[in-house]
Amino acid sequence: ETGVTQTPRHLVMGMTNKKSLKCEQHLGHNAMYWYKQSAKKPLELMFVYNFKEQTENNSVPSRFSPECPNSSHLFLHLHTLQPEDSALYLCASSPDRGQTNEKLFFGSGTQLSVL
Amino acid sequence: RKEVEQDPGPFNVPEGATVAFNCTYSNSASQSFFWYRQDCRKEPKLLMSVYSSGNEDGRFTAQLNRASQYISLLIRDSKLSDSATYLCVVNTGGSYIPTFGRGTSLIVHP
Numbered sequence A: 001e002t003g004v005t006q007t008p009r010h011l012v013m014g015m016t017n018k019k020s021l022k023c024e025q026h027l028g029h030n031a032m033y034w035y036k037q038s039a040k041k042p043l044e045l046m047f048v049y050n051f052k053e054q055t056e057n058n059s060v061p062s063r064f065s066p067e068c069p070n071s072s073h074l075f076l077h078l079h080t081l082q083p084e085d086s087a088l089y090l091c092a093s094s095p096d097r098g099q100t101n102e103k104l105f106f107g108s109g110t111q112l113s114v115l
Numbered sequence B: 001r002k003e004v005e006q007d008p009g010p011f012n013v014p015e016g017a018t019v020a021f022n023c024t025y026s027n028s029a030s031q032s033f034f035w036y037r038q039d040c041r042k043e044p045k046l047l048m049s050v051y052s053s054g055n056e057d058g059r060f061t062a063q064l065n066r067a068s069q070y071i072s073l074l075i076r077d078s079k080l081s082d083s084a085t086y087l088c089v090v091n092t093g094g095s096y097i098p099t100f101g102r103g104t105s106l107i108v109h110p
Helices: none
Strands: A004-007 A010-013 A020-023 A031-037 A044-050 A053-057 A063-072 A073-079 A088-096 A109-113 B003-005 B011-014 B020-027 B032-038 B044-050 B055-057 B062-064 B070-075 B084-092 B097-100 B104-109
Touching: A004 A088, A010 A020, A020 A088, A020 B062, A031 A073, A044 A063, A044 A073, A044 B062, A044 B097, A063 B020, B003 B084, B011 B020, B020 B084, B020 B097, B020 B104, B032 B062, B044 B062, B070 B084
Parallel strands: A010 A109, B011 B104
Antiparallel strands: A004 A020, A020 A073, A031 A044, A031 A088, A044 A053, A063 A073, A088 A109, B003 B020, B020 B070, B032 B044, B032 B084, B055 B062, B062 B070, B084 B097, B084 B104
């Protein structure tokens, strides 16, 4: 079993749909992240949670809504997305936020297509 | 100026070659540095941390130049399996947010 598991692996949705991405980590980490990776662009940090509390929101549009019920689970709720939101969404975890040598462990990602 | 900049490449090299990538960062207060590897359609995975004195892991050598604000990755005796995108990551600011470069593509051919 991999350390960080994301579901679904692929998702196609219309602009009026509501869907959720799920992430679960089995590493005992306290921090979890959502990143967006678009073609030919660097990974963009979206949200950070540390001990279930949101510590970073990188000016993400409100059509993306994160939820972190506990340190092992992270969700990204999607509604009324735009075609430009099509991208690879990566979840990551790390032992603790605020450490200088923070190392990230990524899930396999969800490839999202918005039609 | 972008926070973390990398030459996207691709770097196209034969097996056995030595290849080096650089990555520049803009924030002089950056505290820690890493190289990640990302295979096509896969997630990024940590390759190695970069320490002030430089460090080596097998065929891979990482170095940090704080004065010029860049880090480097040297790969010796390239293998076909080294073909991937190499991502530079810098932890910056008071909250040490990991900031990624766009990556450098390496293609090792027979």
